[in-house]
Amino acid sequence: MSSSLKIDGLSVSYGPIPALRNVSIEVPEGGFVSVLGSNGAGKTTLVRTITGVLYLQKGKVTSGSITRDGQDMTKLKTRKIVTGGVAQVPEGRMLFPQLTVEENLRCGAASRRDLAGINDTLSEVFDLFPQLPPLQNQLAGLLSGGEQQMVAVGRALMAKPSLLVCDELSLGLAPLIVRDLFLLLDRINKEGVAVLAIEQNARIALQHSTYAYALEVGEIVLEGPSDELRENQEVQDLYMGGGGDSREAYAAIRREVNR
Amino acid sequence: MTSVTETATPASRQILAKRTPTWMRALPFLVAIASPVILDKISWNPFGGWKLLVGFLVLVGIGWFAWSNAEHDPDDPRLSLKLWHRADQRALAAVTCFVLMAIPFILSTDWEPPMDFPWNSWFRIVNYIILFALGAGAFNLLVGYTGQLSMAHAAFLMIGTMVGAQVGLIWEQSFWLCLPVAALAGAVLGVFFGIPALRLRGLYLMLATIGVHFIILLVWKEYIVHQFGFSGMRFTTPNLPSWLHWIPGINPEDGEFLINSQFRWFWVNLGITTVGLLFIVNVVRSREGRAFAAVRDRDISATLLGINVPRSKLVSFALSSALVSVSGCMLSYYNRARSEDSFHLELVLDYGIIIVVGGFMGIQGAIFGSIFFFALPMYFEWMREELPIISDIDFFSRYAGEIDLAIRGILVVVVLVWRPDGLAGLWQAMKKRALLRMQAPRRGVVQ
Known part of the structure; x- marks a missing residue:
């Protein structure tokens, strides 16, 4: 593979x-x-x-x-x-707060030059996130966190x-x-x-x-x-918060790792 | 990612508007542009009684026609890339077109307004507004859109003037050649002096560009003293090239058509400023322009999206300084005389006031800001001299300049506190409100 x-x-x-x-x-x-x-x-x-x-x-x-x-x-x-x-959805969303949702999405296609293809991808992204078309002309900085993250994912997808x-x-x-x-x-x-x-x-x-x-x-x-x-068990203890003795288990694993 | 879902386009996103033929949508603009010829033929004085009414009706008619023939679909993602796609935008554009065409005719009538309102001197103000709108728009492209705080723009006015003097006065070429050469010189030097922006930002970049200003000031002083002596430059009157003499309304006297009056300068300034501002508007709507805004908002994020951040900054510097150089060249030819200390650092602050008061976002800010900047002092002067109570107060006329500056400063603060997005933001809000009010009853009927 x-x-x-x-x-x-x-x-x-x-x-x-x-x-x-x-x-x-x-x-x-x-x-x-x-x-x-x-x-x-x-x-x-x-x-x-x-x-x-x-x-x-x-x-x-x-x-x-x-x-x-x-x-x-x-x-x-x-x-x-x-x-x-390779497209990235950056940590903390990192949208352009003073651009509209649509402009943010179009910024994601900055590496592409085919306008028709970009428009098609924009429609696809809008289909994928049905919440976004009504917000199209809103400033991205005014959206809620979830909507911003959707815009961030959509922006990354704009680069195909x-x-x-x-x-x-x-x-x-x-x-x-x-x-x-x-x-x-x-x-x-x-x-x-x-x-x-x-x-x-x-x-x-x-x-x-x-x-x-x-x-x-x-x-x-x-x-x-x-x-x-x-x-x-280790993963459960480390990342998911395991059972009652998780704190000791965590400490043990940290010791193990740091050794 | 191929097509994500096979669902059909939602009904809301299908094109709903009726199609109108292109010529019908262009008609109001054509009528507006053709109006000076008609006005010229009938030697139009709008203040002769019924003519004002007719003019107003024509204005409303043009606006209404543009409104009713616009195609508008709020949800088509492709439409938002178009200029003036909404009905209200088209109507306003047509009306603005008509008003701009009528302004010089109205201003050149020998009408005597009540209370000695300085009718004729407004022509000069209008010309300055137009010229500064170009420079402020270019300044806004760099400062407002790309977020690169530059103080070097007075220097680029000097560069434009030097190019104009070198090409037009010393090499004795046409004025029309000076403009592209000034643009080219501005672009090249803009890239060169924009290099600090690759490493500096904010206040540090501002300090670096102040340095640029003084470097060019030195060159300017050397140039003017060596080439023109201490009396300074005196620019020649440009004339229209002979191959343009077919344009209606242009009757060359003894073979050449000199741009020697406010009326003629108005058309030159308006034409070049319109081209320049439309260029900026189009750059801003393009991929390149969005990259500018991305660099301004978060340059790391812009890098991650594959935007070439250094290149975007330099392109912005180049475009901005090219247009400012052109406006500098035109200002000097319009002003006719330039001396050693014609361009001081405060000129950049003037541009700064214009775009801050007008609004950072959009080209409207530059236009509204220029109107504010030039019309207000003129208006105050008239108030000081003619208004009954104010003209009696000796204090006002003795400290005229200072009071103008103070009032302007207070108004800047008022505008900024009340409307941080400037006069353009105020205008947008008013327009939105009016539109909502217009649509409200209709919405009730349809749904």
Whole structure:
């Protein structure tokens, strides 16, 4: 099976501080993969490395590679990566608050030049999110969090990606809205778009993805099919809040990991 | 992502409006544009009794025709990319077109308004408004749309003037050649002086561009002293090229048609400003323009979407300074004389006041702001001299300039507190309200 994205032994550091160590992740073509991790695990660094904006924070790839279609992506400019079909839903939505919803969506197609195709994609996005057409001419900054996240996903889809990277889709949203968004991700995934969901909310991420990785202090500590991980005691203790003795279990695992 | 769902287009998004032929939609605009010829033929003085009424009826007729023949579908995503697609926008555009065409004819009548209202000197004000609207629109493209706070725009007025002087006076080429050369020089230097914007932002960029202003000021002083001496530049009167003499209303005296009166300058200024402002409007609606706004709102997010942020900034600098240079060249030819200290740093503040008061978003802001900026002092002057009680107060006439500035400053504060989106925002809100009121009874009948 060919892979949409293959991260191989990636290490990243911000100056002397290492952020990722020997991380290997593979997203199969049309697959739905999630990366779990708590705060400071290196999730955001991972996304920055994939989308090529590491330089903004003066980060450096020290070893390893990110390959896509046999091409190393670590040296590419962000706009080349986007043109190559990787779109990102950034953490915290990052909409353009003073542009209307439609302008925000059209900004997502900044890497494309075919106006007719962009209009078609816009109609598709409006069909996918029936809540958005009535809000079309509203300023994005005035929308609710859930609507903003929909615009952010729609904006990423405007680039017609073959790989969608979602950074913390559930951040600051009500559980019901998060569920709806993940159902939509499922639908997008069924259309053949590979999804890489970077999530703190392990429960929902494991429900929807087929394969998952757990990132802890810059290293992959666990990986496996989502169904198996869901049953895994460690994962339950770490990310889902396990049974009564979860606190001790958590401490034990943290000790294990940090050793 | 291929087509996500196979559901048919919702009924709300099908085109509902009736199709009208293009010529019918263009007709009000054509009538408005043709009106000066007719006005010229009948030597129209609107203040001769019934003529004012006829003029008003024509105005309303043109607006109504444009309104009723506009195609409008609020939910078609493609329509929002079009300029003036809504009925009210089309009607207003046609009316504005007609009014602009009528202004010079109305202003050149020898009508004597009551209380010695300075009728003729308004022509100069109108010309300044038009010229500054172009510069302010270009300034807004950079500051309002791209969010790059630049103080170098007085410098680009100097560059435009220097190009105009070099090409028009020293190389003795036509005025019409000066404009594209000024645009080109402005664009190239704009890119060059925009390079600091790649690393600096906000107040730091502002300080860097103040530096640019003083560098160019030095060049300007050297240039003017070496080429023209201490008396400064005196610009020649441009003339219309002979291949344009077919235009109705133009009767060349002894073979050349000089742009030597306010009336003639009005058409030149209006034409070039309209082209310039329409250019800005179109840039802003385009992919490039959305990239500008994206860079302004969140440049990291813009990077993530594949927007080339440095390029967007430089393109914005280039377009803005090209248009400001053109307006500088035109201002100098219109003003006829320029000396060493014609362009001071405060000119940028003037542009700043214009776009802040007018409103940052949209080109309307530049136009409303220019009207505010130039019409108010004129109006105050008249009040000081003619209004019964005010003209008696000696204090007002003794500190005329200071009081003008103070009132202008207070009004800026009032506008900003009351309406942070400026006069353009006020206008939009008024328009929205009027439209709602117009549609309210109809909605009750239909549904």
